[in-house]
Amino acid sequence: MLTATFEPVLTKTMQYPESHTLEVYRKHGGYEALAMALQKQPDEIIDMVKRSGLRGRGGAGFPTGTKWGFVPKSTDKPKYMCVNADESEPGAFKDRLICQKDPHQLLEGTLIGSYAIGANRAYIYIRGEFAHEARLLERAIEEARTAGFIGRNILGSSWSCEVTMYVGAGAYICGEETGLIESLEGKRGWPRLKPPFPAVVGLFGCPTVVNNVETLACVPHIVKLGWEWFSSIGPERNSGPKLYGLSGHVNRPGVFELPMGISLRELIDEHGGGVPGGRPVKGVIPGGASCPVLRGDEIDLPMDFDSLTRAGSLFGTGTPIVMDDTTCMVRAAWITARFFAHESCGQCTPCREGCGWMQRLLWKIETGEGEERDLDTLLSITDQIEGNTICALGDAAAWPTRGFAKKFREEFLQHITERRCPLGGGSLH
């Protein structure tokens, strides 16, 4: 089986006490990859990451090496690396684990990435609620600076780099890369129109790369173990180890490090210990709240970007939420719609108005006040939001609503004809 020979790397040292300290990190080979990277040309690092097949773990799955390659070489402007530790997608809680248990792994990846793109400054943008993790990272930065991994002429090279923490203040939209940049500049997290892309015009108008925490945590291992090793794990074009965050109705929720492409059913049944009481799986949101729901009979599929897109959903952050047969899908849709309505930044009319409208219609149906035409209206709103907004929050709100309404149409209709929730709200009550 795929998982039999797999050895975790991202979580390997997390089992040791004090795994967050520099001492423990170095004892297990920490910062050796940085030293190796500094012996190479930045372009060689970019090439390695390209060949590894690493795709962004923040949700969109964009090839990391390709993104780094977009940063212009001949520019007098400073360049920036921004670490996206905003982790606010409902269902996702994997980046927090890295920040908590292995902040130096993140720092080492951040430094190698910064070297590769020619940045002398990196920011770690962490959501404000993760105050504890922010303090751990701050301490890790101090340790790394004292040891000569951060600061001037790192490890005797001609390259210098500073790493600075930036603690957010509660806003999902600041996880969107240009919202994050605006927030870092001390403004509202209002996403920018693209193009220009951040790689060309980003933070303070300068070339900027925004990468997810887990993406960067993969980088030291690619440098140390080789791109061939990384690309040999998981399906083609979807390579590498992955931190799956499993939550909802499972016996053993948590973060599991497994290869890309593991079967969703295996993840739930074997690693998550199955559904409590042996109840059937009714639905799974495979990759965080913005990914369309799968029915319980659709979960025999590999967890990777391409397979989930083919199945009409999305891999997202690879963090499935499992719902058993006591769960009302209209209420689940409503909770999701309420989230996006709450988090819409308000810049674009289709998203600002549409998200609230979807939320109200879903509540109407859930409480037995719905009519059949409300279902049509709901679907037409999703069509009108999708593709018509500055950033992907609009899409992220439209897709799950459409998914619930299409995959569980019968249940929606039952609410309408019976004029009540047949489950009385069910497990979500």
Place this chain on the structure above:
Amino acid sequence: MLSPEARQRIESLKTVYETNQSALIPALHVAQADQGWLSEETQREVASILGLTAQAVRQVVTFYTMFQQKPVGRHLIQVCRNLSCSLLGGQKLQKQIQDKLGLEDGETTQDGRFTYLSVECLGSCGTAPVLMVNDRYYENVTPQQVDRLLEELK
């Protein structure tokens, strides 16, 4: 009025961040920790230290949910209302706390001890249901724990 220490810290943030405006969110965190919330007066003080307009500060304060625009209790209780927590009893937890404290969403007890908020995903879905008291997480929370917690927080 901001304490001299808070002023000093905000002053020093100017050298950490590359522009005064980019020091704004960190500065507001300092000001809120100092004052408990961000009154208009506090916002003006921050604006003046950083050389920003009051409007630039206000725009930011009103955008981010963690910036409090009215006084909050000593213990700010935030309970997650999103999916993974709701699947595992998050709604019941909310009701239990609200009933016990007699608070609607966003309200503060008269003695200034508690403020209650229901909030979106706190990024801790694997240990649902979760709540926060000030900046501390409580995970895998049971009804018994909530009762005890509310007693203990003075």
